Amino acid sequence: DAGITQSPRHKVTETGTPVTLRCHQTENHRYMYWYRQDPGHGLRLIHYSYGVKDTDKGEVSDGYSVSRSKTEDFLLTLESATSSQTSVYFCAIQGGRGGYTFGSGTRLTVV
């Protein structure tokens, strides 16, 4: 999907365990973003990156960390998963004609 892939597509994990979601792009874009999507809230920004090793917090960053050691990869880590982090997670890159290009999403269930 326009050179952006997310893995895994689905994951079920237990409360208290760490979880890492991966976003990979082949577009060489500088900006990458992690959003979560929940009913009643829409898409909310968790963290974003504006270059290798350059990251910043979004509006719902508590309980999440990110890393970007290469231009093409942006990792989202749930340090100790909680049920409130059950959600659909989307990675996005800033597209060439403005706006974002989104990945297909990761459905995460914390039990």
Next chain:
Amino acid sequence: QKEVEQDPGPLSVPEGAIVSLNCTYSNSAFQYFMWYRQYSRKGPELLMYTYSSGNKEDGRFTAQVDKSSKYISLFIRDSQPSDSATYLCATETSGSRLTFGEGTQLTVNP
């Protein structure tokens, strides 16, 4: 108060109807406005991208921005069952970050 407000619907219309989707925003500094379409269990895809006040047309879709009233709209003419999806409005803030509305779920009935 959310920075971008959007009625979540759901909205159900017959095939061929004109659909009007709307959002309001609170920050007058927003300069760029977008509409995304999201099919079930898929990622959002960019539908329309506008900068200034006024209308932008692309086929059956027209995006309208009124900065004076902080109001953005998307019109779909001759709606088709394939238009059934969730439509999200978005505005661009500083640092190239987008703020999204909640999304409106649209169903076009054959």
